[in-house]
Amino acid sequence: MESLLLDKKLKHITDLILEKKEEFSKQKQYEEKDIQQQLEPWRVHLIQIYADSVSTNDTKNFEVLEEWGREVANLLVALQLPLDVALEEISYYRNIIGEIIKEEAKAETFTFDAFYQVISRFNVVVDKAVHWVSKSYMTDFANKIQSARYAIDELSIPVVRITKEIGVIPLVGDLDTNRAQILMENALQHGSEYKLNWLIIDLYAVPIIDTMVADQIFKVISALRLLGIQVVLSGIRAEIAQTMVNLGLDLADITTFSSLHQAVEYVNQAD
Numbered sequence: 001m002e003s004l005l006l007d008k009k010l011k012h013i014t015d016l017i018l019e020k021k022e023e024f025s026k027q028k029q030y031e032e033k034d035i036q037q038q039l040e041p042w043r044v045h046l047i048q049i050y051a052d053s054v055s056t057n058d059t060k061n062f063e064v065l066e067e068w069g070r071e072v073a074n075l076l077v078a079l080q081l082p083l084d085v086a087l088e089e090i091s092y093y094r095n096i097i098g099e100i101i102k103e104e105a106k107a108e109t110f111t112f113d114a115f116y117q118v119i120s121r122f123n124v125v126v127d128k129a130v131h132w133v134s135k136s137y138m139t140d141f142a143n144k145i146q147s148a149r150y151a152i153d154e155l156s157i158p159v160v161r162i163t164k165e166i167g168v169i170p171l172v173g174d175l176d177t178n179r180a181q182i183l184m185e186n187a188l189q190h191g192s193e194y195k196l197n198w199l200i201i202d203l204y205a206v207p208i209i210d211t212m213v214a215d216q217i218f219k220v221i222s223a224l225r226l227l228g229i230q231v232v233l234s235g236i237r238a239e240i241a242q243t244m245v246n247l248g249l250d251l252a253d254i255t256t257f258s259s260l261h262q263a264v265e266y267v268n269q270a271d
Contacts, residue, residue, distance in 0.1 A: 010055040013104045017051035042072050050097045053125040069132025077140040086133045094126045157183050159190035165197040172205040180216035191229045198267045202260045204235025209243050234263035
């Protein structure tokens with residue numbers, strides 16, 4: 001009987017919170033009206049989850065909360081807002097809902113055990129909200145950084161078409177495994193798309209040529225030859241030449257030049 005009475009009181013608190021969820025969602029204001037409008041729907045969702053946690057101990061609340069956390073993280077990353085915004089929101093509505101629970105518990109003369117049970121359940125939900133938002137935000141942010149890095153790397157390895165049948169790839173910076181893959185993709189895609197006969201790979205701005213870098217370049221050359229595209233290497237500085245010799249690399253069947261200008265002249269005459 002006491003359990004049923006407590007459940008009824010808890011349901012009353014849930015209903016009381018839900019009656020004011022739209023009002024609560026507009027209480028915290030931001031100067032940017034656009035951000036304000038986009039935050040309100042997931043505020044309402046958060047208040048709904050908080051309210052349900054008062055009267056139910058359903059694991060579905062956590063599943064809903066996990067999905068909510070992903071939605072919030074996606075929104076924050078899309079709006080380029082810091083994680084602090086979501087954490088402040090979670091804390092802000094924790095205080096509002098917590099105050100309602102406290103006042104209603106007083107009015108309904110909850111026992112200490114009953115109040116502790118309710119507030120503990122509520123705190124678990126709040127902690128989960130912090131967990132899922134933080135985890136999803138960091139995942140989304142890392143993915144966005146990775147995408148941006150890939151886009152930058154792709155732009156840093158362009159295929160420049162200098163004539164109808166001749167292209168140049170001016171490499172700049174270290175050539176790691178990731179950039180080597182982009183080199184391969186760009187060379188094959190644009191070489192085929194532009195119907196090139198020749199492709200000059202300029203290494204002048206590549207600071208280090210080691211076994212891994214040389215191996216990747218050779219793979220690109222081999223793949224391009226399968227498409228019928230001849231490859232010339234330019235920008236072979238003295239230190240690069242010495243390194244290649246020390247590594248025992250066989251460049252017998254690859255045409256090389258010390259400058260891009262020389263390579264262009266050669267290709268123009270050969271084409």
